[in-house]
Amino acid sequence: MKAPIGTKLGINNKLICAVVFALLAGCQRQEANENTSAVKLPVYQFNGVSASARLKGILQLKQECLYVNDILIIFPENTAQWDSEKETLIYKGKLVAVGNELDIAGGFGNFEQDNLRIKHLSPMCDHQNIWFAG
Known part of the structure; x- marks a missing residue:
């Protein structure tokens, strides 16, 4: 038995949102690391x-x-x-x-x-x- 089309779109939207969230969280962590390690000692x-x-x-x-x-x-x-x-x-x-x-x-x-x-x-x-x- 096939799942209704609306159910497939809901799962795809949730998957896309999860991926976008993970990417954004990774970018924020990288920016935080760059800010805290900004001091370079000459x-x-x-x-x-x-x-x-x-x-x-x-x-x-x-x-x-x-x-x-x-x-x-x-x-x-x-x-x-x-x-x-x-x-x-x-x-x-x-x-x-x-x-x-x-x-x-x-x-x-x-x-x-x-x-x-x-x-x-x-x-x-x-x-x-x-x-x-x-």
Whole structure:
């Protein structure tokens, strides 16, 4: 015995709705992941020698970039991580949340002279003032 045509259309509509919902849910999850992992820490190749000046101030998150006193922080490769859920910087075993004080050794850089050393710099970052963490 065949199912009435109306029943077949109802099943097809439900199937189409379920597929569309699954696709939309997948897109929303992907967008959320992109937003939470948007911070890309700019890094440089560390040769073991660094300046010993201190930069102390509140850790700021602007656009995709981390600053202290509006100075963009450039980290030695493989020394810093970003926890997007907690908005926390992990640097040399210390955790510093956005809005808390960061006290970091290093020295000022000059972007025009140093830009070839820097990797993973987002175009969203203001690199007028940069600090090479040590």
